[in-house]
Amino acid sequence: MSVAHDHDHxxxxxxxxxMSFIEKYIFPTDHKYIGKQYMFTGMFMALFGGFYAYVFRMxxxxxxxxxxxxxxxxxxxxxxxxxxxxxxxxxxxxxxxLIAAFGNFLIPLLIGADDMAFPRLNRLSYQxxxxxxxxxxxxxxxxGGAFGGAWTAYPPLSADARYSLTPMGSSMWLIAxxxxxxxxxxxxxxxxxxxxxxxxxxxxxxxxxxIVWMICIASILFMASVGPxxxxxxxxxxxxxxxxxxxxxxxxxxxxLWQHLFWFFGHPEVYVVLLPxxxxxxxxxxxxxxxxxxxxxxxxxxxxxxxxxxxFVWAHHxxxxxxxxxMANVFTITTVLISIPIAEMVFLYIATLYGGSIRYTVPMLxxxxxxxxxxxxxxxxxxxxxxxxDIYFHxxxxxxxxxxxxxxxxAFIGTFTGFTxxxxxxxxxxxxxxxxxxxxxxxxxxFNFIFLPLFATGLxxxxxxxxxxxxxxxxxxxxxxxxxxxxxxxxxxxxxFQFIFIYNTFYSMFFGPISGTNPWxxxxxxxxxxxxxxxxxxxxxxxxxxxxxxxxxxxxxxxxDDFWPQxxxx
Amino acid sequence: xxxxxxxxxxxxxxxxQPAVPNAVLAVLLFVGAELMxxxxxxxxxxxxxxxxxxxxxxxxxxxxxxxxxFNTLVLLGSGVAMRYAGRLYDDGKVDTSFKALLGxxxxxxxxxxxxxxxxxxxxxxxxxxxxxPYGGFFYLIVGAHAxxxxxxxxxVVWMVARLGRNTLRREAFQAGRxxxxxxxxxxxxxxxxxxx
Numbered sequence: 001m002s003v004a005h006d007h008d009h010x011x012x013x014x015x016x017x018x019m020s021f022i023e024k025y026i027f028p029t030d031h032k033y034i035g036k037q038y039m040f041t042g043m044f045m046a047l048f049g050g051f052y053a054y055v056f057r058m059x060x061x062x063x064x065x066x067x068x069x070x071x072x073x074x075x076x077x078x079x080x081x082x083x084x085x086x087x088x089x090x091x092x093x094x095x096x097x098l099i100a101a102f103g104n105f106l107i108p109l110l111i112g113a114d115d116m117a118f119p120r121l122n123r124l125s126y127q128x129x130x131x132x133x134x135x136x137x138x139x140x141x142x143x144g145g146a147f148g149g150a151w152t153a154y155p156p157l158s159a160d161a162r163y164s165l166t167p168m169g170s171s172m173w174l175i176a177x178x179x180x181x182x183x184x185x186x187x188x189x190x191x192x193x194x195x196x197x198x199x200x201x202x203x204x205x206x207x208x209x210x211i212v213w214m215i216c217i218a219s220i221l222f223m224a225s226v227g228p229x230x231x232x233x234x235x236x237x238x239x240x241x242x243x244x245x246x247x248x249x250x251x252x253x254x255x256x257l258w259q260h261l262f263w264f265f266g267h268p269e270v271y272v273v274l275l276p277x278x279x280x281x282x283x284x285x286x287x288x289x290x291x292x293x294x295x296x297x298x299x300x301x302x303x304x305x306x307x308x309x310x311x312f313v314w315a316h317h318x319x320x321x322x323x324x325x326x327m328a329n330v331f332t333i334t335t336v337l338i339s340i341p342i343a344e345m346v347f348l349y350i351a352t353l354y355g356g357s358i359r360y361t362v363p364m365l366x367x368x369x370x371x372x373x374x375x376x377x378x379x380x381x382x383x384x385x386x387x388x389x390d391i392y393f394h395x396x397x398x399x400x401x402x403x404x405x406x407x408x409x410x411a412f413i414g415t416f417t418g419f420t421x422x423x424x425x426x427x428x429x430x431x432x433x434x435x436x437x438x439x440x441x442x443x444x445x446x447f448n449f450i451f452l453p454l455f456a457t458g459l460x461x462x463x464x465x466x467x468x469x470x471x472x473x474x475x476x477x478x479x480x481x482x483x484x485x486x487x488x489x490x491x492x493x494x495x496x497f498q499f500i501f502i503y504n505t506f507y508s509m510f511f512g513p514i515s516g517t518n519p520w521x522x523x524x525x526x527x528x529x530x531x532x533x534x535x536x537x538x539x540x541x542x543x544x545x546x547x548x549x550x551x552x553x554x555x556x557x558x559x560x561d562d563f564w565p566q567x568x569x570x
Numbered sequence: 571x572x573x574x575x576x577x578x579x580x581x582x583x584x585x586x587q588p589a590v591p592n593a594v595l596a597v598l599l600f601v602g603a604e605l606m607x608x609x610x611x612x613x614x615x616x617x618x619x620x621x622x623x624x625x626x627x628x629x630x631x632x633x634x635x636x637x638x639x640f641n642t643l644v645l646l647g648s649g650v651a652m653r654y655a656g657r658l659y660d661d662g663k664v665d666t667s668f669k670a671l672l673g674x675x676x677x678x679x680x681x682x683x684x685x686x687x688x689x690x691x692x693x694x695x696x697x698x699x700x701x702x703p704y705g706g707f708f709y710l711i712v713g714a715h716a717x718x719x720x721x722x723x724x725x726v727v728w729m730v731a732r733l734g735r736n737t738l739r740r741e742a743f744q745a746g747r748x749x750x751x752x753x754x755x756x757x758x759x760x761x762x763x764x765x766x
Contacts, residue, residue, distance in 0.1 A: 117592045117596075118592070118596065185600070185603060188599070189596045189599045189600060190596075192595070192599055193592050193595045193596050193599070196588065196590070196595060197588035197590075197591075197592055197595065223599060223602060223603040223606075224602065224603070224606055225606070226603060226606070227603050227604065227605070227606030227607030227608070227609065227610055228606060228607065228609070228610035230607050230610075231607045231608075231610035231611050231614065232610065232614075234710070234714075235614065235710065238706070238710070242699065242700070243699075243700040244699060244700055244703075244706040244710075245700070245702065245703055245706060246614070246618070246703055246706055246707075246710075251701070251702065251703075252618070252621060252622055252627075252702050252703050253618075253703060254617055254618065254621050257614055257617050257618075261610055261614065264610070
């Protein structure tokens with residue numbers, strides 16, 4: 001299929017002609033605009049994801065009361081809201097923002113290329129993604145409502161409309177997910193080809209900024225793991241609509257098979273979104289510690305090690321699904337092993353801080369916040385990775401709290417790290433630091449107040465798939481209910497603080513102080529563009545950058561400036 | 571503050587030759603993802619088979635081993651012809667390369683048509699898509715391959731048209747061949763897992 005696109009270099013011809021509004025904003029091939037399209041679509045979807053969370057948290061804290069802006073939550077709507085929240089946040093927020101938006105915006109700029117290897121394929125990728133988002137949102141309004149089988153869509157409940165009660169919603173959910181994967185497959189191919197073949201002269205493998213490595217490795221993980229899920233999704237779609245029996249045990253199907261196909265993708269997916277977020281920390285921390293990234297090679301190898309290991313841990317999601325206990329032992333070992341490279345990476349970031357002259361700018365605060373929050377997520381994961389403990393924790397709120405301590409740092413703290421850091425490059429203006437700090441502390445504190453109580457309710461036996469705890473007297477105790485209310489109130493506070501971010505973003509985009517081309521005094525190539533924000537082609541065609549050194553040369557002894565840009569010969 | 575790049579350096583981006591051309595690398599990555607999808611189909615098939623007491627299940631027809639073996643050879647022949655087309659093209663013999671490519675196209679088309687006839691016959695014999703995973707997996711996996719073969723044939727037709735006018739770029743030809751090799755090499759594995 002890519003044959004037709006092999007000479008996709010329309011971008012060069014367009015270099016010197018003024019683009020119309022439609023060419024520039026509606027159907028752009030410029031990687032920066034496609035990146036921004038992904039960014040704002042992802043953030044828009046986050047509003048949906050957040051709204052669904054608000055709906056079901058309100059129902060849990062104040063059962064059967066009318067939720068403002070929504071009304072009474074029916075059990076079907078509760079299930080649909082949970083499912084849509086999970087799906088939207090992972091596939092329509094974390095993936096498009098962290099991989100697609102930052103990948104598109106950053107990769108050509110950081111490797112000194114004028115655009116992606118296949119700009120038109122890139123545009124197609126966004127268009128498919130947009131269609132997938134529309135299909136997903138529309139599924140809420142079809143007869144029967146949106147799919148309510150959780151983002152994991154376990155059969156047999158998901159395989160037959162008689163069980164799921166959402167004849168259209170469940171198929172639309174699958175189609176939306178499939179379209180979205182097609183979009184990211186095109187995007188991932190583009191990222192890797194661009195990073196392989198588009199690097200500036202002189203940029204060797206270990207001169208490539210870490211975020212580019214991380215996004216490329218994440219893309220490889222995605223492409224290597226998505227095939228099984230696509231296969232499973234096709235089979236599930238056939239089960240739903242054509243009456244086959246791949247997953248329905250009544251006529252010889254196997255529901256556990258779906259769990260394997262799903263989690264073979266689902267667990268690497270965690271690392272697909274994690275790696276870009278850690279990559280942002282790797283970019284931001286050296287800049288604001290004014291110090292070289294500690295052990296570049298080791299960071300890279302731990303990333304690759306994590307990526308390889310992530311393919312051998314999936315069955316830790318199935319310890320209670322009836323798999324062989326000996327098999328569970330193997331997956332316990334691989335799961336606990338994978339914490340070693342990730343812990344190593346965290347230590348290397350902390351070592352980068354050691355002895356640096358640290359500046360607590362907003363992006364730096366977010367990067368440090370990421371390390372703090374993700375650490376809690378990682379450490380609680382060890383309990384769940386051990387099959388003995390997991391049998392008790394399975395499907396409790398402990399699990400929910402654990403993966404929100406990984407996914408919230410990834411999808412939001414990571415995004416805020418990158419967004420506040422590269423904002424001057426995207427829009428040419430600075431964000432407001434004071435508002436940024438208010439947003440940071442408000443978000444971090446309320447985030448912890450949402451999920452720390454959930455660890456406690458989970459340990460207290462709170463099952464995670466319950467619509468109304470009043471139906472379960474032993475779980476409806478005031479102790480547990482007060483913690484649920486605390487979590488819900490903290491969620492409201494968290495949402496309220498996001499309006500500060502939205503205001504700061506749009507105000508600064510148009511009225512913030514002009515940033516200049518290199519406001520953070522950073523060394524990587526994106527800060528060397530003559531125009532800010534960079535024009536189409538990033539650099540003048542006769543003056544593309546050449547690279548002479550690694551990406552993190554800060555505080556080099558004997559130099560007047562404390563930073564040494566990659567493209568400066570001496 | 572700094573010179574952006576050095577004006578005295580001859581920066582000629584478009585003339586640099588990457589180790590693997592863009593188009594070839596893209597197809598390689600795409601094929602990798604596809605291989606994982608087929609690997610999942612094959613493992614799902616193995617699990618479905620292990621779950622059944624009888625394979626084929628009672629009342630379901632046996633798959634046509636011999637005629638499909640013959641058809642497999644035809645497809646392999648198409649792959650060999652494609653390989654020759656590539657080598658002749660690299661040697662500068664565009665005319666003979668064109669003939670070899672036509673041969674590859676003919677064999678590939680025969681394969682798809684023959685599979686279609688077999689499929690129609692199996693439907694008539696009562697191999698049900700719905701009744702058991704046996705038929706479900708057969709139509710799913712063979713159909714997925716047929717879809718890839720059709721896309722591949724489309725690419726080959728495109729290459730034939732371009733090569734006939736001698737406007738086929740080297741990388742495009744390489745990428746197209748790579749995709750066709752994927753279609754050809756995948757089939758014997760599917761034959762082994764699904765038919766035998």
